[in-house]
Amino acid sequence: MLLLTIFGFWLHRPNVAVSTPDLMERLLTQLTKIHQIGEKASNDLRACIKQTILPKNEMLITEGRVCRHLYFMEAGSLRGFYYQDGKEITHWFGFENDFVTSFYSFITGQPSVENIQLMDGAILWAISKESLTEMMDKHHELERLVRLAYERYYIRLEERYVNAHFKTAAERYEQLVEHAPHIIERVPLGYIASYLGVSQETLSRVRSRF
Amino acid sequence: MLLLTIFGFWLHRPNVAVSTPDLMERLLTQLTKIHQIGEKASNDLRACIKQTILPKNEMLITEGRVCRHLYFMEAGSLRGFYYQDGKEITHWFGFENDFVTSFYSFITGQPSVENIQLMDGAILWAISKESLTEMMDKHHELERLVRLAYERYYIRLEERYVNAHFKTAAERYEQLVEHAPHIIERVPLGYIASYLGVSQETLSRVRSRF
DNA sequence: TCTGATTTTTGACTATTGTCAAAAGTTTAG
DNA sequence: CTAAACTTTTGACAATAGTCAAAAATCAGA
Numbered sequence: 001m002l003l004l005t006i007f008g009f010w011l012h013r014p015n016v017a018v019s020t021p022d023l024m025e026r027l028l029t030q031l032t033k034i035h036q037i038g039e040k041a042s043n044d045l046r047a048c049i050k051q052t053i054l055p056k057n058e059m060l061i062t063e064g065r066v067c068r069h070l071y072f073m074e075a076g077s078l079r080g081f082y083y084q085d086g087k088e089i090t091h092w093f094g095f096e097n098d099f100v101t102s103f104y105s106f107i108t109g110q111p112s113v114e115n116i117q118l119m120d121g122a123i124l125w126a127i128s129k130e131s132l133t134e135m136m137d138k139h140h141e142l143e144r145l146v147r148l149a150y151e152r153y154y155i156r157l158e159e160r161y162v163n164a165h166f167k168t169a170a171e172r173y174e175q176l177v178e179h180a181p182h183i184i185e186r187v188p189l190g191y192i193a194s195y196l197g198v199s200q201e202t203l204s205r206v207r208s209r210f
Numbered sequence: 211m212l213l214l215t216i217f218g219f220w221l222h223r224p225n226v227a228v229s230t231p232d233l234m235e236r237l238l239t240q241l242t243k244i245h246q247i248g249e250k251a252s253n254d255l256r257a258c259i260k261q262t263i264l265p266k267n268e269m270l271i272t273e274g275r276v277c278r279h280l281y282f283m284e285a286g287s288l289r290g291f292y293y294q295d296g297k298e299i300t301h302w303f304g305f306e307n308d309f310v311t312s313f314y315s316f317i318t319g320q321p322s323v324e325n326i327q328l329m330d331g332a333i334l335w336a337i338s339k340e341s342l343t344e345m346m347d348k349h350h351e352l353e354r355l356v357r358l359a360y361e362r363y364y365i366r367l368e369e370r371y372v373n374a375h376f377k378t379a380a381e382r383y384e385q386l387v388e389h390a391p392h393i394i395e396r397v398p399l400g401y402i403a404s405y406l407g408v409s410q411e412t413l414s415r416v417r418s419r420f
Numbered sequence: 421t422c423t424g425a426t427t428t429t430t431g432a433c434t435a436t437t438g439t440c441a442a443a444a445g446t447t448t449a450g
Numbered sequence: 451c452t453a454a455a456c457t458t459t460t461g462a463c464a465a466t467a468g469t470c471a472a473a474a475a476t477c478a479g480a
Binding site: 091 | 346350356364365
């Protein structure tokens, strides 16, 4: 079953060679943009990061289960959602070059309260919490890298919080069109509406009057 | 309460840094709850943390200016707000034992987009960004402490984001009553309404029907 | 303690958004 | 290429929240 789905995934990306180690370079390049790390740390990292390939619609993380890995997205798109009164609420999206996990679960070790589902086939690089902790123990510079990454993600979330909470649906949609057109292009309207906190009908009307 | 009484006395001597080193113990105790640190690191920290005392209504941070310090709140309460169409939008509160700063400005070095104002007189402990960076360079364990603190604050913000965005005003108010009654008790209704993203009148009505 | 200032509540009305249902448009798989 | 499945748009109406104005309650300083 896994083989078939991997194959299905390849069909849509015939020029992506899946198991060549040089692909991890993209992750390492991305890390370098956050903080420069030495040969030794980067080699140690390579040894404990594993590639994961998942097909469209697959669940990466499921509510109620503990999430023990942090993922880097090489390619693909996904969404985080949870259930409220039986309805799915999509609260964030992930794309290429994003680090993703069910953060609450990953950090606390408690069962995840959210689901993460692929919206496209994806190439991910995974590191376990144990390995990451070990890496940070061993290399101060990796602890720093993670600290700096947290700062970036915190600022992003803070901005998201303010926009979500204190702007109208129309403003939020325009913001999205300007700052994150890739979301508009690649994500079904229903998910975007949920993400913006309005009904799909309202979003459709907002959009129709530009 | 003892602290408040003592503090009422200080209110008449704002900006006078009282040299009471034993009070810093509260900060160090709080740090210990996040991550245990050694004598050397904790002594180095002591040397670069300064007490700041501010009276009610004073601005700790003003929009447009770069925020170069991180503060620990020994006592008092404050709010972060910004202007939207000439109106103040209060988006967070700080209380005893909280770490506060204009995070975006502190991290990026860009001018602050928010204001932070005391709602009560406060005792704060300040560390400059330069000192903090130096401390983290010197002590891996302090870098870890900060990394762990970020994790906590990220999770808090994530929860705040989901509540703010996907729950009704009534639900958010009840949540506040349950999870943060100190906010209800110590903060004027107008600020709470702004924080919850509803008009003061609506909040008053929500509250009147329990 | 009293008075003026501030904060909170209430009322009437308006604007915005949600819901349900159906039509139109788009994708996907055989 | 076509039919079925899914996504997006439109319409009618209901529910929710916002605005403005004024009254009531509370607080703070003289």
